[in-house]
Amino acid sequence: MSTSDDESTTPHVFYKDRPEWQDVQPIPSDEGPSPVVAIDYSEQFADVYNYIRGVINTGELSRRVLSLTCDAIGLNAANYTVWQLRRDVLEAIGVPKLIDESGLDKEFEKEFTFCEKMIENIQKNYQVWHHQKALVSWAVGYDESTKTMQVKNPEALDILFKRELQLTKDILSYDAKNYHAWQHRQWILSIFKDYSGELEYVNQLLTDDVRNNSAWNQRYFVFTSMQDFSQESLTEELNAVWEFVKVALCNESPWSYLRGLIRLAGDCRPTLQKEVVARCKPFVSKKEGTSVPMLGLYIEFIDDLLRNGEPDPEEFAEVVCLLEHMIKTIDPIRAKYWDYIMTKFVNAHGDSELDKFTKVEINA
Amino acid sequence: MATGKSASCSTAEESSSKSQTRTNSKNNEMEIFFNRKWRVELLKPYHVRYCRHVLLSRLSSGYEEADTQRMTLLHFGITSMDILNSTESALKREERENIINWIYHLQIKEPADRSGFQGSSTFMFKSLSYVQNGGLPPAQLFSSHITMTYAALVSLLTLGDDLHRIDRKNILSGVAALQNSDGSFQASLGCSEKDMRFVYCAVCTCYMLNDFSHVNVPKLIEFIKSSFTFEGSFSSGYGVEGHAAYTFCAVASLFLMDRFEESFSENEMEHLRRWCLMRQEYGFSGRPNKAEDTCYSYWVVATLTLLDSVHMFHHPRNVEFLLGNQNPICGGIGKCDNEHVDPLHTFMGLAGLALVQYEGLNPINPMLTMSEKAVMHMRKLHLRWKGQEYC
Numbered sequence: 019m020s021t022s023d024d025e026s027t028t029p030h031v032f033y034k035d036r037p038e039w040q041d042v043q044p045i046p047s048d049e050g051p052s053p054v055v056a057i058d059y060s061e062q063f064a065d066v067y068n069y070i071r072g073v074i075n076t077g078e079l080s081r082r083v084l085s086l087t088c089d090a091i092g093l094n095a096a097n098y099t100v101w102q103l104r105r106d107v108l109e110a111i112g113v114p115k116l117i118d119e120s121g122l123d124k125e126f127e128k129e130f131t132f133c134e135k136m137i138e139n140i141q142k143n144y145q146v147w148h149h150q151k152a153l154v155s156w157a158v159g160y161d162e163s164t165k166t167m168q169v170k171n172p173e174a175l176d177i178l179f180k181r182e183l184q185l186t187k188d189i190l191s192y193d194a195k196n197y198h199a200w201q202h203r204q205w206i207l208s209i210f211k212d213y214s215g216e217l218e219y220v221n222q223l224l225t226d227d228v229r230n231n232s233a234w235n236q237r238y239f240v241f242t243s244m245q246d247f248s249q250e251s252l253t254e255e256l257n258a259v260w261e262f263v264k265v266a267l268c269n270e271s272p273w274s275y276l277r278g279l280i281r282l283a284g285d286c287r288p289t290l291q292k293e294v295v296a297r298c299k300p301f302v303s304k305k306e307g308t309s310v311p312m313l314g315l316y317i318e319f320i321d322d323l324l325r326n327g328e329p330d331p332e333e334f335a336e337v338v339c340l341l342e343h344m345i346k347t348i349d350p351i352r353a354k355y356w357d358y359i360m361t362k363f364v365n366a367h368g369d370s371e372l373d374k375f376t377k378v379e380i381n382a
Numbered sequence: 383m384a385t386g387k388s389a390s391c392s393t394a395e396e397s398s399s400k401s402q403t404r405t406n407s408k409n410n411e412m413e414i415f416f417n418r419k420w421r422v423e424l425l426k427p428y429h430v431r432y433c434r435h436v437l438l439s440r441l442s443s444g445y446e447e448a449d450t451q452r453m454t455l456l457h458f459g460i461t462s463m464d465i466l467n468s469t470e471s472a473l474k475r476e477e478r479e480n481i482i483n484w485i486y487h488l489q490i491k492e493p494a495d496r497s498g499f500q501g502s503s504t505f506m507f508k509s510l511s512y513v514q515n516g517g518l519p520p521a522q523l524f525s526s527h528i529t530m531t532y533a534a535l536v537s538l539l540t541l542g543d544d545l546h547r548i549d550r551k552n553i554l555s556g557v558a559a560l561q562n563s564d565g566s567f568q569a570s571l572g573c574s575e576k577d578m579r580f581v582y583c584a585v586c587t588c589y590m591l592n593d594f595s596h597v598n599v600p601k602l603i604e605f606i607k608s609s610f611t612f613e614g615s616f617s618s619g620y621g622v623e624g625h626a627a628y629t630f631c632a633v634a635s636l637f638l639m640d641r642f643e644e645s646f647s648e649n650e651m652e653h654l655r656r657w658c659l660m661r662q663e664y665g666f667s668g669r670p671n672k673a674e675d676t677c678y679s680y681w682v683v684a685t686l687t688l689l690d691s692v693h694m695f696h697h698p699r700n701v702e703f704l705l706g707n708q709n710p711i712c713g714g715i716g717k718c719d720n721e722h723v724d725p726l727h728t729f730m731g732l733a734g735l736a737l738v739q740y741e742g743l744n745p746i747n748p749m750l751t752m753s754e755k756a757v758m759h760m761r762k763l764h765l766r767w768k769g770q771e772y773c
C-alpha cells in the first residue's frame with residue numbers, strides 16, 4: 019500500500035523513470051513570470067509533485083496515487099492538499115470501514131498505522147493529527163454536526179478508544195506539553211464521553227512534573243466534565259490539589275487552577291475563598307511565602323471578600339503592605355502592574371476602611 | 383557603526399562591490415561579533431539583508447516543508463522590511479512590482495466560494511487542462527487558504543498596491559464560505575481543520591476589505607468567548623490549554639470588530655491582563671512554565687497594547703532578550719539565543735521591538751500586525767471604495 023516501507027531497502031526511482039507511470043502527464047509548477055520567495059526544490063521533490071499535479075489534473079483516485087501521496091507527504095508533511103488527496107483516494111477505493119467488535123478492517127488498520135508512524139516522526143505537525151482525527155471519525159461514523167456516532171457496539175468502541183488514548187499517551191511521554199496531542203486526546207474523551215480514567219492519568223503526570231500546565235488544564239477539563247460544582251465536590255478537589263500546591267509554592271499553574279475552580283462555585287464561593295486565604299496565611303508571613311502567583315491570588319480573594327462582605331481594617335492593611343512589598347522587592351519587573359492593583363484596591367476599600375478606623379477611634 | 387551600516391548593506395545588494403568596501407564591512411562584522419554588539423543594538427542592515435535573501439534569492443531545499451506557506455514567508459519578509467523602513471530603499475521598483483505580480487499570480491478569482499489566495503504555485507491549476515476543459519479540480523484540492531489571503535492582502539497593502547486587481551466581493555464570499563456552524567473558520571474549503579488562527583485571518587480580511595456583512599459576527603464572537611480559559615487566556619478552541627498566540631488572535635479579532643468591551647466583564651479583563659503580564663521573565667513565554675520565545679514578545683505585547691497595559695511590564699528586559707536572539711553573521715532573529723534564524727521569528731522580533739517603540743523602527747498596528755503606514759494606505763482605499771459598487 020505504501021512505498022515508505024520499501025524506500026529504506028530500494029533506491030529511489032524517479033516517477034518519470036517508472037514504466038508504470040508513463041501514462042500520466044507530469045505537470046511542472048506554474049511559478050508565473052517572476053517567482054519570489056522561491057525554493058530550490060530538490061530533483062525528487064519536483065518529480066513527485068509534478069506527478070501529484072498530474073493526477074489531480076486527471077482526477078485519478080487509485081492505489082498508485084495513494085502510494086504517490088505517501089512520497090509527497092514524506093517530502094512535505096505540511097502539504098494539506100496532498101493529505102486531502104490521500105483521503106479522497108481512501109474513500110474512493112473504499113478503505114474506511116466502520117469498526118466492529120473484531121477491530122478495524124485490515125486495510126484500514128494499515129492506514130491507522132501509517133498515520134501513527136507519521137505522528138511519531140513529526141509530533142508537532144497540524145496535518146498528521148488532523149488526518150488521525152479523520153480516520154477516527156470514519157471508523158466510528160462520527161458526525162460533527164450532530165455529535166453522534168454510527169457505531170454503538172461498546173466492545174468495538176472500546177478498542178478504538180483505548181488505541182487513541184494509548185497513542186496520545188505515547189506522544190505525551192516524549193513531550194508532556196504537546197498541544198496537538200492534548201487537543202486530540204480531549205476530542206477523543208469528548209466524543210467517546212468517557213472521562214473515567216483521566217484523573218488518574220493527570221495525577222500521574224502531575225506527580226512526574228507538578229509544573230506541567232497542560233496537565234493542570236486537563237484536570238480542569240476533566241473536573242468540569244463531571245458538572246458537579248457543589249461545595250462538597252469543590253472542597254474535595256481543593257483538598258486533593260493542595261497536596262500539589264505545597265510541593266512548589268511559586269508554581270503558577272495550581273494557583274490558576276484554584277482560581278478557576280472557585281469561580282465555578284455558586285453561593286459557597288466566599289466560603290471557599292476564605293478557606294484558601296486561611297490556608298495561605300501561614301506561608302504569607304514566611305520567607306517561602308514570596309510566591310508571586312500565590313500572593314496574587316491571596317490579594318485577589320481578600321479583595322473579593324471585602325467587596326462582598328464586612329470591611330476588615332486588618333486585612334486591608336495587610337494587603338496594602340503586601341502590595342508595597344510586591345512592588346519593591348518581590349516582583350519589581352511588574353511593579354507598575356502591582357501599583358495599578360494597589361490603586362484599584364485602595365479606591366475600592368480605602369474609604370470604608372478609613373470610616374471604620376475613624377469609628378473605632380471615636381468609640382475609643 | 384554609521385559608516386559600517388551602508389557598507390554591509392551594499393555587500394548584500396551588489397556582489398561586485400569594491401574591495402575597500404568589503405574590507406570595511408568585514409572589519410565591521412568582526413567588531414560586532416567580538417564585542418557582542420548584537421546584544422545591545424539592533425543590527426538593522428543585517429536584517430534588511432536577511433529579508434532580501436528570503437524574498438529574492440532561492441531558499442535552500444530545507445524550505446520544502448514551508449512550500450505551501452510561501453505567501454506567509456513573503457508577508458514576514460516584506461513586513462519586516464517595512465518595520466525597518468526599507469521597502470523602498472532596499473527593493474528596486476522592479477523588484478517590488480515582481481513581488482506584487484507574484485502575489486496576484488496566486489489569486490483565485492472564481493468561483494466565489496473558493497476566492498482568495500493560495501500560499502504557493504504548487505497547486506495553481508489556472509492554466510491546466512481542467513480549466514481548458516471548462517472544469518476545475520474539486521474544491522478541497524483547489525481553493526484559497528484563509529491565512530494566505532490574509533498574508534497576501536497585508537503584503538499588497540504594505541507595498542502600496544491599490545488592490546484594484548482583487549475581486550473584493552468574491553474574496554468576502556470566499557471568507558464566508560469558510561465559516562463553520564459554531565462560528566469558527568476552517569482554513570480552506572473542505573478542510574475541517576479549524577481554530578483561532580483562522581478566525582483571526584478571516585476577521586482581518588473582512589476588516590481590510592471593510593465589510594463584515596458576509597460573515598456571521600454574533601456566532602464568531604460566541605466561538606471566541608467559548609475559547610476563554612479558566613486561566614484568563616484563550617485557546618485554539620473550547621477546553622484546550624490557553625496559549626499566547628491564540629490569545630492574541632482572539633483579542634485582536636474582538637478589537638477589530640469593536641466588540642471587546644461588551645464581550646467581557648471587568649473581572650475577566652483583569653484575568654486576561656494578569657495572565658499576559660505573568661508571561662514575562664526576560665522575554666515572554668506562550669504558556670505558564672514554558673520557555674521564553676521571541677514570537678511571544680509580539681503576541682503578548684500586542685495583546686497588552688490592546689488592553690492599554692503596555693507600560694505594565696519591564697521593557698528593558700524584553701528588549702535585551704530580543705536583541706540577544708539576533709544572528710550577528712547572517713542577520714535575522716531566532717526564537718531564542720543560539721537558535722537558527724527564520725523569517726517568522728525575525729518578523730516577530732522586529733514587530734515586538736516596534737511595539738515598544740524601539741528607536742528607528744516604523745510603528746506597527748497591534749490589531750492587524752502590519753505597519754501603521756500600511757494601515758493609513760488601507761484607510762485611504764476604504765474612503766475611495768465608499769459609495770462604489772464592488773468591482
